[in-house]
Amino acid sequence: MKKEADRTPIAGILFDKDGTLLDYARSWVPVNYRIARLAARDDPALADRLLKACGMDPESGHVLPDSLLAAGSTREIAEGMVKAGAPFTVEALTAEFDGMFKEGAAAAVPVTELAPFFAFLKAQGYRLGVASSDNEASIRETARRFGFAGDLDFVAGYDSGYGIKPEPGMVLAFCAATGLKPESVAVVGDNNHDLYMGRAAGVGLTVAVLTGTGSPASLAAASDHCLVDITALPGLLERLGLGVGVGAAQ
The missing domain is CATH 3.40.50.1000 (HAD superfamily/HAD-like)
Structure with missing residues (x-):
């Protein structure tokens, strides 16, 4: 230095x-829950598993530093969730997430x-x-x-x-x-x-x-x-x- x-x-x-x-916590933790539910097709157990795989505790909402949800691109988050079992292609889930993140800007703090x-x-x-x-x-x-x-x-x-x-x-x-x-x-x-x-x-x-x-x-x-x-x-x-x-x- x-x-x-x-x-x-x-x-x-x-x-x-x-x-x-x-x-971050006030703006994007609620959005993280929503994208996980979408990626899991409303299967609560799968949604929790997807959140954990991408670095978020589904109960507390705590997101690990430098995890996918903290620092990954939209595509990287989609890739992480598909790898963890989300029933989508990476391309389809990336497109869904892009739209949801743009909408999320309306509620950001x-x-x-x-x-x-x-x-x-x-x-x-x-x-x-x-x-x-x-x-x-x-x-x-x-x-x-x-x-x-x-x-x-x-x-x-x-x-x-x-x-x-x-x-x-x-x-x-x-x-x-x-x-x-x-x-x-x-x-x-x-x-x-x-x-x-x-x-x-x-x-x-x-x-x-x-x-x-x-x-x-x-x-x-x-x-x-x-x-x-x-x-x-x-x-x-x-x-x-x-x-x-x-x-x-x-």
Whole structure:
């Protein structure tokens, strides 16, 4: 890890969505129950088995860090459930889940008021993006619903053609779209998939947040800093002296 004084100023911030911008437990645990029931064709015992196979305790609703339901793409979740016995093809279940996740955006709970948060960062001069393991349509619906779509320079889902986490493709595509070098980008997420994606791309800063399924212990290896939630990010960048500066663009 570089010393803070040796780092390039951060000029772009790439956020994960679920567990980072949206409170994971309040937004997606109810959806997880619904997709499991659908995948099990309303067989309660099978639905419980599918949830367990993908990392969620069906009784408590607790989701394991870095499990399929915590960090997997829609297709990976579908693959996990089919492998565990869901009577669907992966393709059919992926299509069903994509629709349900897009609908789920309508009931999602943000971790803060996202419109003023993104407007503030944009006014500071940051280039902003969202990279999620969800589908691109769900990300755009979330941004539209919470009023920050106009502040985004980049959106990528698992189906956008840039690869999936923890591969570096989404970060590199963000850099290509904004004219930034990876070392001037911060990746912010609640799972190691997000953080290792950033590390693989060579970003300047990886920041973990605790509004998802990760814990300080589970996120320690891949994060430069761990915050309670995204509202602490502007203060962190200010304290580190890594705000928008000259020399970040290519």
